[in-house]
Amino acid sequence: MTFARYVFALAAVWGIAVLTPFYWLIDITGRRYNTPTQHPHFFYGFFGVALVWQCAFLLIATNPARYRPFMLIAAAEKLAYIVTLAVLYAQNRIAAVDTQAAWPDGLLGLLFVIAFLRTGQRTP
Numbered sequence: 681m682t683f684a685r686y687v688f689a690l691a692a693v694w695g696i697a698v699l700t701p702f703y704w705l706i707d708i709t710g711r712r713y714n715t716p717t718q719h720p721h722f723f724y725g726f727f728g729v730a731l732v733w734q735c736a737f738l739l740i741a742t743n744p745a746r747y748r749p750f751m752l753i754a755a756a757e758k759l760a761y762i763v764t765l766a767v768l769y770a771q772n773r774i775a776a777v778d779t780q781a782a783w784p785d786g787l788l789g790l791l792f793v794i795a796f797l798r799t800g801q802r803t804p
Contacts, residue, residue, distance in 0.1 A: 684744035684795035692737035744799045751796040758789030
């Protein structure tokens with residue numbers, strides 16, 4: 681369970697560190713595509729929901745055995761972002777460089793599944 685604790689705690693800290701600055705970087709975010717200020721409810725709503733997920737990761741880290749079922753939901757959260765970027769890229773709606781943002785989520789999603797599997801293994 682130590683592995684799961686570290687994975688989910690690290691994911692939460694990483695997510696908070698990466699997501700929080702976007703609240704102040706709305707102008708930078710809009711340089712390549714339509715400015716988020718045209719749809720602030722989507723922009724801030726996305727980051728609000730994403731930050732709440734970091735709280736869920738912290739909760740899972742407190743007691744991985746108890747919250748084990750949520751590990752798969754957390755992995756699905758990561759997969760949803762990866763699939764979204766893959767579809768947008770396949771439709772030529774985003775550039776290849778924009779898909780790079782999926783790599784950390786892909787790694788974390790894989791680690792979440794590994795944590796799920798390892799947490800299910802009971803030691804005698």
